[in-house]
Amino acid sequence: MTSGPDETPEQTDDSTEEPAEPTPLLTLADGLPALIDTSDALTAYCTALAAGSGPVAIDAERASGYRYSGRAYLIQLRREGAGTALVDPVAFDSLAPLAEALEGTEWILHAATQDLPCLTELGLYPSALFDTELAGRLLGYPRVGLATLVETLLGFRMKKEHSAADWSTRPLPASWLEYAALDVEVLVELRDRLADELVETGKAEWARQEFDALRAFEQTPRTEAWRRTSGLHRVRGRRSLGAVRELWHTRDEIAARRDVTPGRIVPDAAIIVAATAMPTDRAALLSLKGFHGRGAERYASRWIEALRRVAEMPESDLPTRAARVEGPPVPRAWADRDPVAADRLRIARDAVAALSAEHDVPAENLLTPDLLRRTLWAPPATRDPGELLDRVVDQLTTLGARAWQIALTAPVIVGAVIEADQIAAQAAASAAADPAQDDSAQDDSSSGSGSSDSDPVPSGS
Numbered sequence: 001m002t003s004g005p006d007e008t009p010e011q012t013d014d015s016t017e018e019p020a021e022p023t024p025l026l027t028l029a030d031g032l033p034a035l036i037d038t039s040d041a042l043t044a045y046c047t048a049l050a051a052g053s054g055p056v057a058i059d060a061e062r063a064s065g066y067r068y069s070g071r072a073y074l075i076q077l078r079r080e081g082a083g084t085a086l087v088d089p090v091a092f093d094s095l096a097p098l099a100e101a102l103e104g105t106e107w108i109l110h111a112a113t114q115d116l117p118c119l120t121e122l123g124l125y126p127s128a129l130f131d132t133e134l135a136g137r138l139l140g141y142p143r144v145g146l147a148t149l150v151e152t153l154l155g156f157r158m159k160k161e162h163s164a165a166d167w168s169t170r171p172l173p174a175s176w177l178e179y180a181a182l183d184v185e186v187l188v189e190l191r192d193r194l195a196d197e198l199v200e201t202g203k204a205e206w207a208r209q210e211f212d213a214l215r216a217f218e219q220t221p222r223t224e225a226w227r228r229t230s231g232l233h234r235v236r237g238r239r240s241l242g243a244v245r246e247l248w249h250t251r252d253e254i255a256a257r258r259d260v261t262p263g264r265i266v267p268d269a270a271i272i273v274a275a276t277a278m279p280t281d282r283a284a285l286l287s288l289k290g291f292h293g294r295g296a297e298r299y300a301s302r303w304i305e306a307l308r309r310v311a312e313m314p315e316s317d318l319p320t321r322a323a324r325v326e327g328p329p330v331p332r333a334w335a336d337r338d339p340v341a342a343d344r345l346r347i348a349r350d351a352v353a354a355l356s357a358e359h360d361v362p363a364e365n366l367l368t369p370d371l372l373r374r375t376l377w378a379p380p381a382t383r384d385p386g387e388l389l390d391r392v393v394d395q396l397t398t399l400g401a402r403a404w405q406i407a408l409t410a411p412v413i414v415g416a417v418i419e420a421d422q423i424a425a426q427a428a429a430s431a432a433a434d435p436a437q438d439d440s441a442q443d444d445s446s447s448g449s450g451s452s453d454s455d456p457v458p459s460g461s
Helices: 039-051 096-102 112-121 132-138 146-154 174-185 187-200 204-214 238-258 268-277 282-286 300-311 331-337 339-359 369-377 385-399 403-433 435-446
Strands: 053-061 074-080 083-087 106-109 128-131
Touching: 039 074, 039 083, 039 096, 053 112, 053 174, 053 187, 074 174, 074 187, 083 174, 106 112, 106 187, 112 204, 128 132, 128 187, 128 204, 132 146, 132 187, 132 204, 146 187, 174 187, 187 204, 204 403, 238 268, 238 300, 268 300, 282 300, 331 339, 339 369, 339 403, 369 385, 369 403, 385 403
Parallel strands: 053 106, 106 128
Antiparallel strands: 053 074, 074 083
């Protein structure tokens, strides 16, 4: 029991209290394996891997924050009977032997969407997989990082000191390799513990459907990625916005060619400064306070060329403040554009939140906010409950929702659609029953030309 602010904590005899045992640090049971960077070594491990048993724990290390590409610079594997391997993919033109050895096995990954793209790039595709992070989410664990789950479920503390290392470094230090090997050391045990819990909670089939869907995961290309430039909200005017766009794309081209993260060429802050000032020559550009970075002076002519293009660009080619949005508008605009749809969204969100609490699953895992919005913004026209349910199921299936998600959320979506229509019908009936009140409201909104309480609120404000 925790004592209140004005209470005296219960006295204990410290002399008899046993000190808490520190959580043991996870170590490598078989020692640190040698880095595999030759064909002979790769062939030998692939033979052992194919002869092993059970699922294969897999992880990959990238050089996020240092390199433009998302390629893998190290692959870690572990399987019963084969032990742990650290494979240097940079040393090989092809990893076909590894792909062949992995054929038909279940992969265990933590946060699979992070590693699948770089593994796919190397020709490695899972026949089946188990994502320990996603399993943790489905089971309602509040924190699902690998280190947290390992400590919570297996009782080991993991090292964290090299999580942000530049894995493109060669040679890789032994301490880094040890850190990497530990990421797969107990992944099989963690998978088994989570799998048991999924069965116990009746969520094993949900997980199976999620894992099957993950096998086809592809990163969605970002549209108008330049709009993520930090500080963009401070830029005023379409031409300055156009300058941010041109400078961003110029930096992106340079970063891709050099395979370095864009911020190492010039930071976002430098782009904002240059786009706001719009200098016309090299000297003026380099004199700007805040225009710095390794590539500020080196690529000065490229920055000036980009700004010159913007200065000569027709107004019609310049970007607008608001991004082009495919699909439904942002939720805050729904009330102005379609009040009935806004009611549908409000009712459905509350119902999904209740489902989330009931099943101890995050709401976004029950159904992504994007799918919920798309379905509610343009629901099927029918209002027959049975037919509407069938059409909503078809709509969610087309959008990529899994069967277990549809079974839980389609009924609450149907309920939200019908209830919002009933609210609208009741409001219309009330207005019809008291037309004087409706006329008064219209008179108030149309009288006078100045600002008043009844002036319409701009969409999105």
